[in-house]
Amino acid sequence: MSSRHLGIGLLGVGVVGGGVAQILPGKATQLAARAGIELRLVRALVRDPAKERTRGATLPPLGTDGAAVVDDPAVQVVVEVLGGEQPALDLIRRALRAGKHVVTANKEVIAKHGAELFAIAQQHGVALQFEASVGGGIPVIAVFQHDLAANWVSRIAAIINGTTNYILSRMASEGADFGDALADAQALGYAEADPTADVDAYDPCYKLAILASLAFGEEVRPEGVHREGIRSLSRRDFAFARSLGYAIKLLAIARRRADGIEARVHPVMLPASKMLAKVDGVFNAIEVEADLVGTALLYGQGAGSLPTASAIVADVIAIADALARGDRPRTPIPPSSRARLVQIESIDSRYYLRLSVPDKPGVLAAIAAVFGRNAISIASVQQPEQTPEDPEAELVIMTHRASEAGMQATIAQLSGLDVSPRVQTVLRIED
Amino acid sequence: MSSRHLGIGLLGVGVVGGGVAQILPGKATQLAARAGIELRLVRALVRDPAKERTRGATLPPLGTDGAAVVDDPAVQVVVEVLGGEQPALDLIRRALRAGKHVVTANKEVIAKHGAELFAIAQQHGVALQFEASVGGGIPVIAVFQHDLAANWVSRIAAIINGTTNYILSRMASEGADFGDALADAQALGYAEADPTADVDAYDPCYKLAILASLAFGEEVRPEGVHREGIRSLSRRDFAFARSLGYAIKLLAIARRRADGIEARVHPVMLPASKMLAKVDGVFNAIEVEADLVGTALLYGQGAGSLPTASAIVADVIAIADALARGDRPRTPIPPSSRARLVQIESIDSRYYLRLSVPDKPGVLAAIAAVFGRNAISIASVQQPEQTPEDPEAELVIMTHRASEAGMQATIAQLSGLDVSPRVQTVLRIED
Numbered sequence: 066m067s068s069r070h071l072g073i074g075l076l077g078v079g080v081v082g083g084g085v086a087q088i089l090p091g092k093a094t095q096l097a098a099r100a101g102i103e104l105r106l107v108r109a110l111v112r113d114p115a116k117e118r119t120r121g122a123t124l125p126p127l128g129t130d131g132a133a134v135v136d137d138p139a140v141q142v143v144v145e146v147l148g149g150e151q152p153a154l155d156l157i158r159r160a161l162r163a164g165k166h167v168v169t170a171n172k173e174v175i176a177k178h179g180a181e182l183f184a185i186a187q188q189h190g191v192a193l194q195f196e197a198s199v200g201g202g203i204p205v206i207a208v209f210q211h212d213l214a215a216n217w218v219s220r221i222a223a224i225i226n227g228t229t230n231y232i233l234s235r236m237a238s239e240g241a242d243f244g245d246a247l248a249d250a251q252a253l254g255y256a257e258a259d260p261t262a263d264v265d266a267y268d269p270c271y272k273l274a275i276l277a278s279l280a281f282g283e284e285v286r287p288e289g290v291h292r293e294g295i296r297s298l299s300r301r302d303f304a305f306a307r308s309l310g311y312a313i314k315l316l317a318i319a320r321r322r323a324d325g326i327e328a329r330v331h332p333v334m335l336p337a338s339k340m341l342a343k344v345d346g347v348f349n350a351i352e353v354e355a356d357l358v359g360t361a362l363l364y365g366q367g368a369g370s371l372p373t374a375s376a377i378v379a380d381v382i383a384i385a386d387a388l389a390r391g392d393r394p395r396t397p398i399p400p401s402s403r404a405r406l407v408q409i410e411s412i413d414s415r416y417y418l419r420l421s422v423p424d425k426p427g428v429l430a431a432i433a434a435v436f437g438r439n440a441i442s443i444a445s446v447q448q449p450e451q452t453p454e455d456p457e458a459e460l461v462i463m464t465h466r467a468s469e470a471g472m473q474a475t476i477a478q479l480s481g482l483d484v485s486p487r488v489q490t491v492l493r494i495e496d
Numbered sequence: 497m498s499s500r501h502l503g504i505g506l507l508g509v510g511v512v513g514g515g516v517a518q519i520l521p522g523k524a525t526q527l528a529a530r531a532g533i534e535l536r537l538v539r540a541l542v543r544d545p546a547k548e549r550t551r552g553a554t555l556p557p558l559g560t561d562g563a564a565v566v567d568d569p570a571v572q573v574v575v576e577v578l579g580g581e582q583p584a585l586d587l588i589r590r591a592l593r594a595g596k597h598v599v600t601a602n603k604e605v606i607a608k609h610g611a612e613l614f615a616i617a618q619q620h621g622v623a624l625q626f627e628a629s630v631g632g633g634i635p636v637i638a639v640f641q642h643d644l645a646a647n648w649v650s651r652i653a654a655i656i657n658g659t660t661n662y663i664l665s666r667m668a669s670e671g672a673d674f675g676d677a678l679a680d681a682q683a684l685g686y687a688e689a690d691p692t693a694d695v696d697a698y699d700p701c702y703k704l705a706i707l708a709s710l711a712f713g714e715e716v717r718p719e720g721v722h723r724e725g726i727r728s729l730s731r732r733d734f735a736f737a738r739s740l741g742y743a744i745k746l747l748a749i750a751r752r753r754a755d756g757i758e759a760r761v762h763p764v765m766l767p768a769s770k771m772l773a774k775v776d777g778v779f780n781a782i783e784v785e786a787d788l789v790g791t792a793l794l795y796g797q798g799a800g801s802l803p804t805a806s807a808i809v810a811d812v813i814a815i816a817d818a819l820a821r822g823d824r825p826r827t828p829i830p831p832s833s834r835a836r837l838v839q840i841e842s843i844d845s846r847y848y849l850r851l852s853v854p855d856k857p858g859v860l861a862a863i864a865a866v867f868g869r870n871a872i873s874i875a876s877v878q879q880p881e882q883t884p885e886d887p888e889a890e891l892v893i894m895t896h897r898a899s900e901a902g903m904q905a906t907i908a909q910l911s912g913l914d915v916s917p918r919v920q921t922v923l924r925i926e927d
Contacts, residue, residue: 088646088788099645196643202789204635204643212627212635214530215519215809340795343774357519357806358633361796364771365789375788378646392823 070103071385074140074165076131076156077147078111078124081170081197084374085144086124100382101389107139112147131156135163142384144377145169146197154178161185161193166394168380170197170373176271176287179278183397192387192394194380199272200225202372203365205351209279216355218280221319222495225272227347227368228256228263229295229315233332234345237303237312243296255347265294269317269330276351277319277328283404285319285328291409293331302419302490305447305461306334309417312342316495325405327412333495334417340364410470415444415494417463420479422486424451424458431484432460439475441467460486463494501534502816505571505596507562507587508578509542509555512601512628515805516575517555531813532820538570543578562587566594573815575808576600577628585609592616592624597825599811601628601804607702607718610709614828623818623825625811630703631656633803634796636782640710647786649711652750653926656703658778658799659687659694660726660746664763665776668734668743674727686778696725700748700761707782708750708759714835716750716759722840724762733850733921736878736892737765740848743773747926756836758843764926765848771795841901846875846925848894851910853917855882855889862915863891870906872898891917894925 073089075082089096089106097103111127128134135143135156143160145167147153154174160167162185169175175182175195186193196206200223209218224230228250235246247264250256262268274287295315306313311334320327335342340362344350349367354360366372387394422428429446436443442465449459464472472491479486504520506513520527520537528534542558559565566574566587574591576598578584585605591598593616600606606613606626617624627637631654640649655661659681666677678695681687693699705718726746737744742765751758766773771793775781780798785791797803818825853859860877867874873896880890895903907919 084788092646095648096646203792204639207638207643208635211814212638212810213806214813215523215527215806217526340771340774343771355806357515357802357809359797359800359803361634361794363792363794365792369790371788372790375644375646375786378788379643382645383642386826387823390824390826392818393821395817395821 070105071100071388072105072107072139072141073381074134074137074143075106075109076134076143076145076153078109078127079146079148080370081373081377082109082144082146084370085146085377088371088374088378096378096382100385102385104381104385108134108137110134132159135160135165140165142166142168142381144381145171146377147171148173150174150177157182158185161189161191164189164191166192166384168194168377168384170195170377172198172268172271172275176274179275180284180399183399187396187399190393190396192384193397194383195275196380197373197376199275200349200351200363201365201367201369202375203349203351203363203367205276205363206279208363209276213353213355213358216357218353218355219321220354221273221276221280221317221351222341223273223276223317223349223351224314224341224344225317225349225351225367226263226266226269226315227349227366228260229266230344230349231255231347232264233295233298233313233315236298236300237307240300240303242300243298264296266292266315266330269315273317273319273328273330277326277404278400280319280353281321281326281404282400283326283402284400285326285404285406289328289406291329291331295332297490298332299490301459302492305417305419309463310337311335311494312337313492314341314344316341318495322407325407327407329409329412332492334492335495410473412469413466414469415464415466415496416472417461417490417492417494418488419490420460420462420486420488421457422460423484425484428458428484428486429460431482432479432486435475435478435482436464438478439471441471441475501536502531502819503536503538503570503572504812505565505568505574506537506540507565507574507576507584509540509558510577510579511801512804512808513540513575513577515801516577516808519802519805519809527809527813531816533816535812535816539565539568541565563590566591566596571596573597573599573812575812576602577808578602579604581605581608588613588624589616592620592622595620595622597623597815599625599808599815601626601808603629603699603702603706607705610706611715611830614830618827618830621824621827623815624828625814626706627811628804628807630706631780631782631794632796632798632800633806634780634782634794634798636707636794637710639794640707644784644786644789647788649784649786650752651785652704652707652711652748652782653772654704654707654748654780654782655745655772655775656748656780656782656798657694657697657700657746658780658797659691660697661775661780662686662778663695664726664729664744664746667729667731668738671731671734673731674729695727697723697746697761700746704748704750704759704761708757708835709831711750711784712752712757712835713831714757714833715831716757716835716837720759720837722760722762726763728921729763730921732890733923736848736850740894741768742766742925743768744923745772745775747772749926753838756838758838760840760843763923765923766926841904843900844897845900846895846897846927847903848892848921848923848925849919850921851891851893851917851919852888853891854915856915859889859915859917860891862913863910863917866906866909866913867895869909870902872902872906
């Protein structure tokens with residue numbers, strides 16, 4: 066390497082890339098002291114030079130040709146913050162094959178193509194770092210890679226999507242409807258114009274696949290993660306949850322079982338006393354259960370320009386530090402095998418159900434009989450007083466621990482009843 | 497190094513050392529895969545061979561001569577878990593000077609002698625790792641050293657003593673008196689027979705000195721940390737705190753100011769909505785405020801055999817991994833200078849005071865006048881109804897933000913009043 070500085074090429078100068086472009090020159094002295102060498106931004110790719118500009122950042126020569134950034138001989142480390150699968154994937158492949166170290170925030174690329182990219186990086190003896198891909202500024206990838214190295218991780222439970230956590234927090238604190246809370250999140254820049262990736266939970270599925278693969282040492286494919294979003298939740302559910310002593314959160318859960326790995330992202334009811342239940346707004350938290358450390362939790366800002374850029378620059382510093390000392394930066398270790406993921410029907414849980422039912426005698430008996438037939442034991446039933454606007458009665462049922470398969474059969478059979486209850490919401494209760 | 501295995505010498509086979517002696521052979525295959533080389537416990541020092549034995553651990557040759565463990569040519573990494581200043585300090589010095597890498601859990605030695613030991617390690621090109629010295633199994637040293645490398649840390653607020661947090665949690669949840677809660681903690685093995693290091697807050701002062709030195713890059717001496725323990729707290733204070741919406745915690749706080757660094761450990765009232773207020777029992781948590789990541793929090797078991805051993809083994813793996821790859825393990829960087837610590841009198845805070853006063857007319861007016869004279873603005877006063885057993889009246893005063901110097905003057909002047917109130921408790925309120 067050049068002994069004077071480390072040349073960095075930046076792919077993407079949007080929210081996160083703008084943060085990187087601001088920090089590298091703005092903190093040059095501090096970073097050089099930590100890295101043992103000057104970190105110099107030598108070239109950047111911007112998608113739309115007219116549009117993407119960033120406050121206070123001194124930008125190096127811009128371009129719209131990603132390959133030119135990657136191929137530039139002055140670039141030794143490629144920072145990819147374009148987001149999305151392409152052209153990011155091709156540019157990362159190209160960089161690794163050219164012997165360049167890569168730092169990325171791209172959860173979709175790492176979740177879908179991590180195993181392939183780790184192998185390419187290993188083959189070419191270069192680093193591929195992705196701390197920023199999960200949990201923004203929260204140290205979590207490094208924690209799994211290094212700090213928990215002696216542990217056998219048994220479970221991860223995480224709030225790893227700030228957009229949905231903001232929406233759910235608004236619904237909980239203000240009794241807001243989903244649509245209003247989403248509109249507010251969009252107005253504040255916390256949600257995209259097309260909010261699908263967040264509210265339908267694609268984003269946290271990518272992140273969970275990354276975390277679970279690291280924690281369990283086997284490749285957890287994102288398409289194998291069971292996924293349910295938050296669109297169907299109602300303000301009524303939040304009112305009931307609060308009165309029952311629970312918070313509603315979109316939780317990403319991965320768990321080792323004797324027969325495989327359970328990986329699922331869906332809304333849950335969490336006892337209000339749990340640390341995860343206190344994680345509000347755009348904050349994220351990752352809870353880990355492991356044989357040695359017991360329960361640990363990592364909490365912080367899971368997104369945003371500077372928190373995410375902090376993780377990226379820390380990754381760059383680790384590479385620079387190794388190079389400055391004459392060492393080879395650590396290459397990623399591809400997973401040894403692909404994890405066997407169990408089906409959602411095989412899990413056990415307690416459940417919360419909210420049903421709309423006609424206000425007729427015998428309704429509860431008919432409904433309870435369906436639960437009984439499927440061996441699901443009811444822990445409590447509440448029938449709140451009806452309001453003039455709503456002639457239908459509402460039933461809130463909490464079950465004891467039951468099988469998901471039994472619950473799905475129950476739900477299907479309920480709709481076949483003469484009294485035709487409508488199942489408005491089903492939530493798993495995560496104790 | 498030997499290409500077949502890494503030889504580890506263990507100084508101390510007590511609670512933590514027993515965990516290390518159990519994990520190294522018990523997880524040999526997993527650890528070798530992570531480290532790239534077999535980790536072999538080749539020699540151990542036990543203080544009392546008749547007494548100290550550990551469940552399930554296959555112990556290597558024991559001895560009572562620490563120097564023999566350090567000097568053994570088969571020992572490449574010395575793990576020091578004796579605790580206390582001596583002989584640990586001398587043995588660490590001896591190991592570093594002999595070119596051996598050292599992993600320690602010793603907060604007292606690192607807090608008091610870290611700067612000297614880092615310099616010796618650097619001079620001899622060896623590692624000195626101390627993740628286990630603060631927060632047990634919680635990754636926190638590595639987070640400051642690596643993950644937050646691009647940040648400017650402005651504040652740390654931490655619950656880093658499990659014994660006192662257990663006692664305070666019992667006092668809060670059960671209305672227990674300090675003495676009873678302490679006795680319970682001792683019976684459960686959470687507190688020592690002589691609880692001074694914990695309840696008088698020496699232990700968290702060492703830990704805060706370590707964290708602050710890392711976070712701010714200047715040496716924070718432990719004797720410069722303002723220290724107040726928890727002995728004077730009463731069940732009455734917990735009852736008032738709860739009714740006012742606060743939790744009482746022993747908090748370790750370090751903050752950058754224009755004129756120096758504020759470092760203090762004392763009980764505080766924390767708004768119940770804060771994440772730190774939810775940290776109960778023997779759990780620990782470290783909250784960090786920094787320019788890029790904003791607020792982050794690391795939570796987990798701050799003590800105990802296996803959590804602490806987890807941190808030690810992770811440190812050993814980092815050293816082994818570097819050696820196995822033919823690199824030199826990273827040497828610690830001595831602080832560039834000694835921090836200027838500000839005096840406690842210079843801080844600002846809101847305050848809670850509980851006073852016993854004679855039930856006479858004019859008492860409140862006389863007391864309020866003292867606060868006024870010292871420019872301290874009272875936010876609220878409560879005078880709970882008296883009980884038959886207690887003929888004295890009780891006053892609970894909450895102030896607006898005020899100077900510590902003014903508060904100390906107020907307390908001194910109160911005792912000189914004719915109505916002679918007794919100041920039972922003064923707590924700073926940490927928002």
